[in-house]
Amino acid sequence: MTELVETKLGLQAVRKAMPGTVAVVLTMGALHDGHRELMRAARAHADRLIVTIFVNPLQFGPNEDFDRYPRTLEKDLEVCAAEGADVVFAPSVDEMYPGGLPAVRVEAGRLGEIFEGASRPGHFTGVLTVVCKLLQLTRADLTFFGEKDFQQVALVRRMVRDLDLPVDVRVVPTVREPDGLARSSRNRYLSEAEREAALTLSRALRAGAAQATAEGALSTARKILEGGTGVRLDYLALTDPLLGPAPESGPARLLVAARVGRTRLIDNVPLDLEGP
Numbered sequence: 001m002t003e004l005v006e007t008k009l010g011l012q013a014v015r016k017a018m019p020g021t022v023a024v025v026l027t028m029g030a031l032h033d034g035h036r037e038l039m040r041a042a043r044a045h046a047d048r049l050i051v052t053i054f055v056n057p058l059q060f061g062p063n064e065d066f067d068r069y070p071r072t073l074e075k076d077l078e079v080c081a082a083e084g085a086d087v088v089f090a091p092s093v094d095e096m097y098p099g100g101l102p103a104v105r106v107e108a109g110r111l112g113e114i115f116e117g118a119s120r121p122g123h124f125t126g127v128l129t130v131v132c133k134l135l136q137l138t139r140a141d142l143t144f145f146g147e148k149d150f151q152q153v154a155l156v157r158r159m160v161r162d163l164d165l166p167v168d169v170r171v172v173p174t175v176r177e178p179d180g181l182a183r184s185s186r187n188r189y190l191s192e193a194e195r196e197a198a199l200t201l202s203r204a205l206r207a208g209a210a211q212a213t214a215e216g217a218l219s220t221a222r223k224i225l226e227g228g229t230g231v232r233l234d235y236l237a238l239t240d241p242l243l244g245p246a247p248e249s250g251p252a253r254l255l256v257a258a259r260v261g262r263t264r265l266i267d268n269v270p271l272d273l274e275g276p
Contacts, residue, residue, distance in 0.1 A: 020047025
């Protein structure tokens with residue numbers, strides 16, 4: 001049976017009673033099949049599973065969709081129960097940030113200022129601050145993140161390494177719809193026509209990943225994105241697996257962000273460059 005806990009003291013009490021290895025999946029709710037995959041991976045590698053549900057105001061910019069972000073706690077609890085979560089920690093904003101938003105935060109540094117960070121200043125400082133708090137509160141041995149949020153995963157791993165947090169970060173491949181669209185809580189904002197337009201992102205990434213060179217990958221993907229009706233490109237970038245400059249050959253990552261209607265979507269794919 002899944003237990004709902006809404007206070008830090010309540011979480012502390014149930015965590016003390018948990019035997020064995022504990023995994024945590026950190027979410028903002030509006031759970032979908034991508035979250036289910038994270039929970040299943042966590043259950044396969046741990047004795048107990050905690051899922052957190054918290055829409056974190058610290059990572060939303062002034063013109064972003066904090067108030068609009070879907071909040072579906074009852075349905076989310078059903079998903080967590082079906083996937084075998086032992087505890088759902090769903091605190092309020094006041095519970096997480098008593099006295100207002102925190103004055104002391106985890107700064108994302110240079111890697112938090114590129115790509116998503118350039119488009120959403122301060123976003124990753126908000127993400128890392130709440131992730132650090134939740135990892136401290138849950139005292140999990142393992143935590144599982146989706147590969148769709150590639151830059152976020154890279155920054156969480158760097159934070160854990162740099163701050164010596166005692167948790168093992170595991171990554172689960174992106175879960176996609178049968179037509180290739182990456183699963184996201186924001187997909188529910190898309191109209192039928194917008195959803196069709198959103199497929200341009202995954203189509204462009206697949207075409208780019210099929211190219212042998214960095215120049216070919218970027219030019220091929222950009223041509224498809226710029227030709228897509230209803231897609232406003234934010235950025236298209238090619239990096240190494242650690243968010244550094246793209247290599248001439250070897251493993252790399254192709255990332256994209258774009259707006260479809262009022263909805264901002266991100267996606268990425270791995271590729272292996274063969275060089276010029």
